[in-house]
Amino acid sequence: MNEGRRTKDERRILSGMRPTGKLHLGHLVGALNNWVKLQDTHQCFYMVADWHALMSEYEDPKELRENIHEMVRDFIAVGLDPEKSVIFIQSHVPEHLELAMVFGDITPLAWLERCPTYKEQLREIKGRELATFGFLGYPVLQAADIAIYKADAVPVGVDQLPHLELTREIVRRFNALYKKNLFPEPEPILTKTSKLLGIDNRKMSKSYGNYIAISDPPNTIAKKVYKMVTDPKRIHVTDKGHPNVCTVHSYFAAFAESKVIEEVRVGCEKGIIGCTECKKRLAKILTEYLEPISMRRKAVSDSMVEQILARGARKARDVASETVLEVKQLINLTV
Numbered sequence: 001m002n003e004g005r006r007t008k009d010e011r012r013i014l015s016g017m018r019p020t021g022k023l024h025l026g027h028l029v030g031a032l033n034n035w036v037k038l039q040d041t042h043q044c045f046y047m048v049a050d051w052h053a054l055m056s057e058y059e060d061p062k063e064l065r066e067n068i069h070e071m072v073r074d075f076i077a078v079g080l081d082p083e084k085s086v087i088f089i090q091s092h093v094p095e096h097l098e099l100a101m102v103f104g105d106i107t108p109l110a111w112l113e114r115c116p117t118y119k120e121q122l123r124e125i126k127g128r129e130l131a132t133f134g135f136l137g138y139p140v141l142q143a144a145d146i147a148i149y150k151a152d153a154v155p156v157g158v159d160q161l162p163h164l165e166l167t168r169e170i171v172r173r174f175n176a177l178y179k180k181n182l183f184p185e186p187e188p189i190l191t192k193t194s195k196l197l198g199i200d201n202r203k204m205s206k207s208y209g210n211y212i213a214i215s216d217p218p219n220t221i222a223k224k225v226y227k228m229v230t231d232p233k234r235i236h237v238t239d240k241g242h243p244n245v246c247t248v249h250s251y252f253a254a255f256a257e258s259k260v261i262e263e264v265r266v267g268c269e270k271g272i273i274g275c276t277e278c279k280k281r282l283a284k285i286l287t288e289y290l291e292p293i294s295m296r297r298k299a300v301s302d303s304m305v306e307q308i309l310a311r312g313a314r315k316a317r318d319v320a321s322e323t324v325l326e327v328k329q330l331i332n333l334t335v
Contacts, residue, residue: 013038013189014151016047016090019067020057023074024211025286026196026204029254030157034191036079038155044085045149045316048072048309051090051097051141055134072305074214077297088312090145095320100144102327103170104137106177111169112136116162143167147174147183148320155189159203164188178330196254201229201247212286214293221290222283225251230275237274248278255289256282 015035017027038044048068054061068089075087090096112118118136146154146167156164164186171183197203198210205211212224228248234241243249243265252261264281267273328334 010043011041011152012043012045012149013153013155014045014047014146014149014186015155016049016052016145017071018049018053018056019064019071020053021063021067021206022211022213022215023071024204024206024213025251025254026198026211028078028214029196030191031155032075032078032080034155034189035085038189039081039084042153045151045319046075046080046085046087047145047316048087048089049145052138055132055138056128056130058132058134059128069302069305070215072308073297073300076300076304076308077293078214082308082311086312086315087308088316089309092309092313093148093316093320095148095317095324096141096144098324099148099320099327100137100141102331103144103147103174104140106173107140107143107170111166112139115139115166117159139163139166140170143170146186147171148323149316150182150184150323151186152184153187153189155191157195158190159195161188180330182326182330197247197250199224199228199247214290215297216290217294218283218287221286225279225283225286228279228282230278231268234268234275236271238271240271241268241275243268246275246278248275248282251282251286252278256285260285 015031017023017031023032035044035046048071050064050068053064053067057064072087076082080087113136118138142163143166146164147170154164154167168185171185175181175183195203198205198208199212200208200210202208202210212221216224225248228251229246230248231241231243231246233239246268249264249268252264256264260281264273264278268278
């Protein structure tokens with residue numbers, strides 16, 4: 001394929017998630033719903049990023065295999081179709097590491113040290129030693145993940161834009177050094193939904209445990225919703241509220257119908273609807289939203305997961321091996 005002349009339906013996407021725990025509503029509205037839509041307009045490669053997970057979980061990786069299987073179940077349950085998309089495990093395509101080695105050779109150390117996500121993770125995640133070579137080099141492997149499929153675009157959240165820009169810089173440097181536009185500079189595809197905060201009003205994160213999981217049962221959803229942070233200035237039911245600073249209202253905005261959103265907003269601002277009532281309504285909305293996903297999830301067996309991943313690995317390697325061969329020829333490594 002001539003990489004510079006892809007039609008709309010030939011344009012490639014690569015995205016992935018780390019199997020470090022349960023997928024949550026932030027993943028759903030921030031990425032997965034968008035992934036499902038993109039299947040109909042692009043060639044999609046969706047990756048279970050186990051090497052990336054190991055960078056932070058290397059001291060205690062015992063749950064990694066189970067997390068991988070649970071993640072794939074969530075992928076299928078929300079609507080990813082293995083007939084439309086390539087769904088695979090990162091470590092099952094060893095060419096990722098080969099290209100990462102090449103990119104690591106040409107990436108200045110200062111580029112990695114300035115990455116804001118790296119600094120944030122070192123500051124926020126406690127109890128684990130993250131000041132490692134692997135963790136610092138996370139963006140290099142990420143660049144290889146994207147470039148090895150010559151992806152034209154990457155669906156990302158706003159907080160991931162610095163990583164994608166670093167990928168673009170690495171790709172640009174490679175193309176300039178070896179005087180061939182082998183890799184496209186991937187563009188971001190941002191979701192239209194604003195970032196969903198955790199139930200404690202911090203960034204939703206598996207590391208913080210402040211999330212509602214896609215696989216949570218109704219009773220767990222209700223318990224978590226009732227713990228949500230609301231408007232701190234609203235003490236009594238009759239107090240006028242401020243929905244724009246309320247975590248509960250942000251979930252209504254993401255999951256409820258427009259009529260309900262407006263009703264709750266007005267009721268809060270006028271002191272008609274109390275926080276407890278809002279939470280009760282939200283728990284019901286979330287339960288109903290996730291019910292069909294839960295039903296589809298239960299239908300995904302272990303054998304189905306294994307088949308999907310085996311087929312995905314074969315398809316991914318077909319593309320990745322061609323790219324690595326081109327790279328080795330270009331940099332005069334023995335092939």
